[in-house]
Amino acid sequence: MRLQGGGKHLFRSLRARFLFHFLALTALSLLIFGSLFAYFIWRENRRLLDQARSELVEQAKEMADDLMTALSLSRRYPEASFLNLERLAQLLRLEGKLINALSLVVDREGTVIAPRPLAPRVPRRLDADLLAEAEAKAQETEIPRLGKVMVVSLPLDQQAQEGQGEYFNLVVIKGTGELVASPASTLTRYLALAGLVALVVSVVLALYLSNYVTRPLHRLSQAAWDLAHGDLDRRVEVSGDDEIARLAEHFNYMAERIARSARLQKEFVANVSHEIRTPLTSIEGFSQALLDGVVEGEEDRKRYLEIILRESGRLKRVLSQLLSLSRIDAGAWVLHPAPLSPRAFLQGLAEKLRPRAEERGLEFSLDLAEVLPEVETDSDALEQVLTNLVDNAVKFTPPGGKVTLSADLIPGGDLRIQVRDTGKGIPPEDLERVFERFFRVERSRSQDHGGSGLGLALCRELVTLLGGRISAWSEPGRGSVFTVDLPLRPLFRG
Ligand SMILES: Nc1ncnc2c1ncn2[C@@H]1O[C@H](COP(=O)(O)OP(=O)(O)O)[C@@H](O)[C@H]1O
Ligand SMILES: [Mg+2]
Secondary structure, three states, X not given: OOOOOOOOOOOOOHHXXXXXXXXXXXXXXXXXXXXXHHHHHHHHHHHHHHHHHHHHHHHHHHHHHHHHHHXXXXXXXXXXXXXXXXHHHHHHHHHHHHOOOEEEEEEOOOEEEEOOOOOOOOOOEOOHHHHOOOOOOEEEEEEOOOEEEEEEEEEOOHHHHXXXXXXXXXXXXXXXXXXXXXXXXXXXXXXHHHHHXXXXXXXXXXXXXXXXXXXHHHHHHHHHHHHHOOOOOOOOOOOOOOHHHHHHHHHHHHHHHHHHHHHHHHHHHHHHHHHHHHHHHHHHHHHHHHHHOOOOOHXXXXXXXXXXXXXXXXXXXXXXXHHHHHHHHOOOOOOOOEEEOHHHHHHHHHHHHHHHHHHOOOEEEEEEOOOOOOEEEOHHHHHHHHHHHHHHHHHOOOOOOEEEEEXXXXXXXXXXXXXXXXXXXOOHHHHHHHHOOOOOHHHHHOOOOOOOOOHHHHHHHHHHHOOOEEEEEEEOOOEEEEEEEEOOOOOOOO
């Protein structure tokens, strides 16, 4: 199995996806910006062209008026030298220059007849279509060597209609190229350059950002891999205060818990094997002695058999307690809650437990409050808890002492059951630990009461399952009190 994904698919890595989205976003915004800009330029161009067109029409009309005046004058006074064709041509050139346009006079077929001589770029003939317009307006067209132009054509033909003279047109041509911002204009070139710079900057930024985001993730995934492969001391550095820092913190916390649970498990296995080996060794030793026939006398033989029996019982108890604990741990312990009358239940239990106490020379008493309401609970689990507590009290109280089982209602509304004894008690520093698995005060005192240290651990688990709480109080030398508080109507899990 390989966790660090190879780049089989281009967008499988977070970094590539991040980069792609970032760039796509940038490109999109540049595109929108560019299109809007182009649209506005186009609109402005159109406005400029319209304006230029109507201006040109006006100017052409004025020019035509001038020409017609000059023409009629020249017809009336043919001898006046300042009105000859030469002069007309000059007039045309001059007026054209004034408005930065080309003005020509053409005949019916479109042949240019004035001014003469013509500049090389100027066409010798114009398309007759351009002249057909009766109404004065500017047409846009393209003329070889002149490029894109606006053309206004006006008839100079009053005389022609009267049958004297020829039909002429005045044609004014003006280039439109310099009017509008073409795609290749300086402005658009700068704009494209700016867009390119923006794109490059965002690529660099995107690379940096994607690294910034993915590097710590990479480190985390490496650490997770190491942890999964047994490096339980693996931690990651937490920097900053963002989501990734949170993730790193949680990773460290998880690693801490995994390490702790691994340690506990190791200790648990060591404890279990110790608790099982001790009785097994006794059983093995004593049965071997019996088999070898080294035991003299019926008395001794009986004593040995009793030891074997006791150790077997102890083994059985440890195994059953372990089994119960593991069932609870796995969430497989099924409760059977039912209404229970505490009075009857505790009286019955006391009858069962009294003989054991009295055998040890202890006084056993039951102390129940006047009113004890019914409680919803699992009586088997509760019996197991209380039996454990009374067993402990009997075990750790020397003969002549007293064990009391009592029940009362506490102000919170819970049922309080207590087991008190007048035994040797528990040192304050151990009081908290008696509920831990395998913990025994005696282990340090190296006294053996035949216990495993699982009894109270199991009690705590069971009471918790029942929705209650268990606590211990003790004064060394005077005795101990174990208290179980149970809600009357608990909410059972599951
Ligand atoms: N009533 C008590 N008086 C004194 N010590 C007690 C009492 N109950 C429990 N303990 C201490 O708590 C330890 C844990 O108890 P428990 O879990 O029942 O284990 P076990 O009874 O198998 O030794 C005991 O070994 C004992 O040291
Ligand atoms: Mg016990």
